[in-house]
Amino acid sequence: MSIPIITVVAGTSGAGKSTWVCQQLRDIAAVEKVIYFSPGTGTVPIDQTRISTEFPGIKVFGEGEEGEFLNHIPQADAVYIEWGFYLELGAIAQLAQLLDPLPYRTVAVVPPDLKNSEFHTWANKIIRGAPTHSDTAQSLWRAASNGQVIDEDSLEEFWYEITHGAYGIVTRAKGIFDVNDGRAIYCDFVAGVPQTDFLELDLPRHLEGRPQRFSGLEIVGENLDKAALKQTLSDCCLSDAAIVQYQQQVKEILLEETQA
Template structure:
């Protein structure tokens, strides 16, 4: 029997982390959908751009993308666990399914998804509460970084500056970042945490030019300076020439020796 859970909560409360734990502990097929949340007075929703889905599918390659129309129209497996993530700033006025934001239902119905359970961070006791913050004002900004590769030392310096107020009061930051050796990291920070998470992706890109996978930076906070963030980011990215200088030795190291005649 399939089971569809709608999980809502404010930025950085742990929705994606909780969803990952459910997928990893479930023995049957799983699917995921992130629904775009709705802004509130003075509170802007972030443009995820597929960031959470990309990370979850790296960790769980068989995960179904429930936002894919072809998969939505195809029959779902009988024992599918469908997990829907909805950014939502304030707790629902009513418990359970009665508290689901009615604005989201047409999108779910178009994808043949009908939640049979609704959990909200900060309301339901089975969910963690330590990162559930009440925001009174929140800006959101994101930057598409597809096909970019970071200088590793510059990435560390930039991230430290970002979360420590160099570009405004950042409350939430997450990103997927590519490195020249083919690795990528899911970078995650919340103001209520003691430090940042730098979680390596399982999939490696060949050290042969720019990777094709999604790369993106998402920032939420107050008094943000997007122009300064973007300018610093551009200074931290590798040019084609420098990228080739760093990748060429890596390719030679993995090239099998040629037999002599």
């Protein structure tokens, strides 16, 4: 039995851990058996959902799936473990006990100006990522929105407010949302990095009632108005009647396109 190559990736918020992992997966996912594990995400598994969508052949594990993850390691060629900034770096020692006696390499993705940090002491390899704010005093806010559908115009306005200081100093924001035309949309923001357009995930359009798949939002920043964030997110969500109306309109448009 071959020994899988295990890579543990850590780093600061927004520096590019998930981006770096995805770059590695694009090179090997088509030819190797790969598994991905990201603990500590609770009910808001944004990175796991994005990776499982982009790389459908990869086995993806998250919160509460440690046992299943460990059972799959012997069948894998490569293993990637993403250690979120919200987890204590020292707690990786507990992970090492679970992996024992399998060897693993450590990679830290950090801002270019970060020097002599705990990541530099810990990692076998340092990757210079995005020039992000690395203040560990920042707070984290998450909200799952499974089953909700959001008007895309309202989402664009909400995202603009998030990224322009309406709810506090936001340094990192990412989310997956089901919008009114049935698509699943990935949103990503890192302060100081040029903003990218919303990304449509490669998932079937959901045009029958409320979607039974994950959606949610994660924000990192200072002085976050969490109550206002929660209320605005709720205000963006459509009623049952509005969902049915939008879905009927989209189905009619799609039918016309197929008949044209």
